[in-house]
Amino acid sequence: MLTILGFVMIATFLVLIMTKKVSPLAALVLIPALFCVLVGQGADLGKYVLDGIGDLAPTAAC
Numbered sequence: 001m002l003t004i005l006g007f008v009m010i011a012t013f014l015v016l017i018m019t020k021k022v023s024p025l026a027a028l029v030l031i032p033a034l035f036c037v038l039v040g041q042g043a044d045l046g047k048y049v050l051d052g053i054g055d056l057a058p059t060a061a062c
Contacts, residue, residue, distance in 0.1 A: 002039070009035045 012031055016022040036045050
């Protein structure tokens with residue numbers, strides 16, 4: 001089930017970006033958040049965001 005949702009999320013990215021309905025940056029932020037809520041993990045979304053920023057911050061600082 002999660003695999004199918006992953007492919008649907010990627011297809012949603014492609015469609016929204018290629019039809020210019022949403023900017024790429026907005027799509028990269030909003031679509032995963034939407035799918036996180038759809039899967040039922042919306043309560044943990046803040047933790048996921050903070051973990052992701054914490055993992056990327058050292059790379060961005062270099």
